[in-house]
Structures are given as structure tokens and as C-alpha cells.
Amino acid sequence: MYSRAFFGRGYQTGSTTDSGRLGIREIRGRTNARLGRRTKNRIQSGSSRRPGPVNVDDKRVINGETDINQLAPFKYPWAWEYFMNANKNHWTPLDVNMAQDVHDYHHRLTAPEKHVYENVLAYLTTSDILAMRNIGLAVMEKMSAPELQIYQARQVYEEAMHTWAYQHCIETLNLDQSEIYNRYRVVPAINGKIQIANRRLDAAMRPDMNLRNKDDLQEFIMSYLFFAAVFEGTWFYNGFSPIFALQRRGLMRGTGEQLQYILRDEAMHFSFGLKVVNQIVEEENITFDPKAVREMWDESEAAEKAYANYILRDPILGYSADYHSEQFRFVANRRARTVGLEEPFPGAKNVSPWLDEQATLRKEKNFFETRVIEYQTGAQLEW
Numbered sequence: 001m002y003s004r005a006f007f008g009r010g011y012q013t014g015s016t017t018d019s020g021r022l023g024i025r026e027i028r029g030r031t032n033a034r035l036g037r038r039t040k041n042r043i044q045s046g047s048s049r050r051p052g053p054v055n056v057d058d059k060r061v062i063n064g065e066t067d068i069n070q071l072a073p074f075k076y077p078w079a080w081e082y083f084m085n086a087n088k089n090h091w092t093p094l095d096v097n098m099a100q101d102v103h104d105y106h107h108r109l110t111a112p113e114k115h116v117y118e119n120v121l122a123y124l125t126t127s128d129i130l131a132m133r134n135i136g137l138a139v140m141e142k143m144s145a146p147e148l149q150i151y152q153a154r155q156v157y158e159e160a161m162h163t164w165a166y167q168h169c170i171e172t173l174n175l176d177q178s179e180i181y182n183r184y185r186v187v188p189a190i191n192g193k194i195q196i197a198n199r200r201l202d203a204a205m206r207p208d209m210n211l212r213n214k215d216d217l218q219e220f221i222m223s224y225l226f227f228a229a230v231f232e233g234t235w236f237y238n239g240f241s242p243i244f245a246l247q248r249r250g251l252m253r254g255t256g257e258q259l260q261y262i263l264r265d266e267a268m269h270f271s272f273g274l275k276v277v278n279q280i281v282e283e284e285n286i287t288f289d290p291k292a293v294r295e296m297w298d299e300s301e302a303a304e305k306a307y308a309n310y311i312l313r314d315p316i317l318g319y320s321a322d323y324h325s326e327q328f329r330f331v332a333n334r335r336a337r338t339v340g341l342e343e344p345f346p347g348a349k350n351v352s353p354w355l356d357e358q359a360t361l362r363k364e365k366n367f368f369e370t371r372v373i374e375y376q377t378g379a380q381l382e383w
């Protein structure tokens with residue numbers, strides 16, 4: 001419930017219409033009266049005793065009943081580590097020099113390469129918004145340990161920044177924004193992937209979902225598994241490759257670098273997500289339904305194949321649709337193993353071994369060497 005309030009859906013306690021008509025003092029008076037009523041209720045329900053500290057063993061990923069506002073003691077110290085590490089990776093799209101990309105796009109890319117570039121961006125722009133909504137609206141509210149929510153809050157921010165990065169590329173290249181943002185609706189091969197994700201997200205956002213109910217729990221865990229293992233762990237992880245293929249040939253290097261920073265974030269997102277899935281499975285004693293898992297992989301593979309065949313209908317130098325689909329299957333096997341599932345595509349080959357290198361980008365680039373604009377540490381005021 002907490003994050004619903006945080007994100008606005010639950011923030012309707014009756015004062016929204018009042019605030020338009022009442023003065024601040026009156027609103028305060030009403031709020032105090034309401035708080036007073038709540039305190040009274042608590043006293044009546046016998047919980048007026050001074051509460052003791054949270055017992056770490058009582059914390060749970062979901063369905064926990066400890067105080068969500070008390071961070072320590074940590075039950076999941078690794079979640080706090082993820083938060084610390086994510087903050088070491090800070091970057092913004094403005095850190096990357098895009099000047100060469102403008103020239104490359106207009107003078108060096110072939111028509112099939114432009115087709116690849118634009119459609120990958122068209123897919124990613126929508127996908128990152130979906131990723132943000134999933135973690136912020138469907139997942140975070142169900143977590144009952146704050147250390148998990150804190151990393152997820154950072155993740156929400158990072159997804160928003162990824163959207164900014166795509167928008168920055170689209171703006172810099174002066175692409176037709178309304179056309180490119182609308183592609184996911186009119187291109188069936190892009191729409192197919194978005195539809196699958198939307199369906200999983202809607203399932204996890206059902207307002208009457210009760211995680212103490214076995215069927216609802218299965219639905220939620222399958223949605224979370226899909227977003228961590230497929231959506232971020234495979235579709236995203238593998239999804240930047242066509243542009244990396246250009247980058248490796250010295251084309252669209254600014255965009256390639258933006259995507260490397262995004263991929264580094266995404267590698268943490270799916271790894272965290274899969275860790276949380278494993279933890280829920282253990283705590284809630286869940287067994288995955290093999291049929292549902294098989295369907296998830298098959299559906300995701302079919303959608304990825306259709307997408308690859310569309311964006312790479314004409315192969316580009318060093319990259320093809322078959323290459324893309326095979327790498328999807330190889331990465332999917334890895335994600336499955338992480339959550340103790342059998343490999344969905346046995347024998348799939350690692351045809352893009354360079355992809356892992358792209359994700360484990362260690363260097364922090366020298367700001368002042370690569371930035372095209374002056375460094376700003378805050379808003380500048382004009383008087």
C-alpha cells in the first residue's frame with residue numbers, strides 16, 4: 001500500500017477536492033483530526049504498547065508483517081549492496097558525445113542500417129516505460145522489506161533515465177518523434193512483444209490481487225519471472241546488440257555508448273529481479289508450473305523471432321536475424337539456470353560472445369573529455 005500512496009494511485013484520502021477550497025490552516029486542522037482518529041483506533045485495538053525493534057527473522061520479501069519503514073536490521077543485505085553499487089554507476093545521457101552520430105545517420109548508414117537503428121529505438125522507448133511501470137507500480141508495492149524497495153526505487157529512476165537516453169538520441173538526430181513513438185502500435189512485430197509485456201503487467205497490477213492466495217501468487221511470480229528473466233534479462237540484454245553491431249564497425253558510437261550504460265544498469269536489474277524471485281520461491285514454497293514456464297519461453301521466443309525478422313529483414317554487415325534469435329535462446333538458457341529451471345533451448349550457441357563485455361563496462365569515462373555541453377550541477381537561475 002505504501003508505494004501506491006507514493007506513486008499517487010492511493011493518494012486519495014478525501015483532501016484532493018477539499019484542498020481547492022480550504023485554506024492551509026483548515027486543511028491542517030482536518031488532517032490532525034483524522035490522525036487523531038487513527039491514533040484512537042490504534043489504542044482501541046490494543047497496539048498502544050511501545051513497539052519493540054523489528055525482528056530480522058520476521059522480515060519477508062512479500063506477505064511480511066514487520067514495520068516497512070524500519071530499514072535495519074537487514075534481512076537482505078545484498079539488496080542494500082545493489083543500491084550502493086547502482087549509485088556508483090551514475091551517468092546521464094548528456095555525458096555522451098553524440099556529434100558523430102548525427103553525421104553517421106545522415107551520411108554513412110545504409111537504408112537497412114537506418115531501418116535497424118530506428119526500429120530498435122522505437123521498441124526500446126516503449127519498453128523502458130513498461131519496465132518502469134512494472135517495477136514501480138506492480139512489484140514495489142508488494143515488497144514488505146524496505147531494503148528491497150530502496151533498490152527498486154533506484155531502478156525506477158534508472159528506467160526513466162533510459163527513456164531520456166532514447167529521447168536524447170531521437171531529438172539529436174531530429175527524427176520524427178510522433179512517428180517513431182507510435183511505431184510500437186502500428187508495426188506488428190514490435191507490437192507483439194509489447195502486448196505480451198502489457199498482459200503480464202496488467203495481471204500483476206490487478207487491484208484485487210492477494211498474495212496469500214495460491215493462484216494469485218503464481219500469477220505474480222510468473223509476471224515477475226517474465227520481467228526479470230525475459231523482458232530485462234533476455235529481450236533487453238540481447239536487444240541492444242543490433243546497434244552494438246553498428247558501434248563495433250565505428251558507426252553510431254554515441255548511441256552505442258548510451259546503450260552500454262543502459263545495459264550495465266539492466267544487468268543489475270535482472271540479476272536483482274532473479275534474486276528476488278528465488279527468495280520468494282524459497283520463502284513461499286513455490287513450485288513453478290512447468291507448462292506455464294514452457295509457454296512463457298515459447299511465446300517470448302516466437303515474438304523475438306518475429307521482431308528480429310522485421311528489424312533485420314535485410315541483414316546488416318556482421319549481424320542477422322538468425323544471429324539475433326540464436327543469441328536470445330542462449331541468454332534465455334542462462335536466465336533459466338539462475339532460477340533453477342531447466343534450459344528451455346538446449347544446445348543454443350553463444351554467437352555474440354562480445355555482448356558480455358559490453359555489459360561489464362567498467363570504465364567511468366572522463367566527463368570533460370566526452371561531454372558536449374558544459375557540466376551543470378544544478379538548475380541555473382536567470383534573473
Ligand SMILES: [Fe+2]
Binds near residue numbers: 131159
Ligand atoms: Fe531500462
Ligand SMILES: [Fe+2]
Binds near residue numbers: 131159232265270
Ligand atoms: Fe531495467
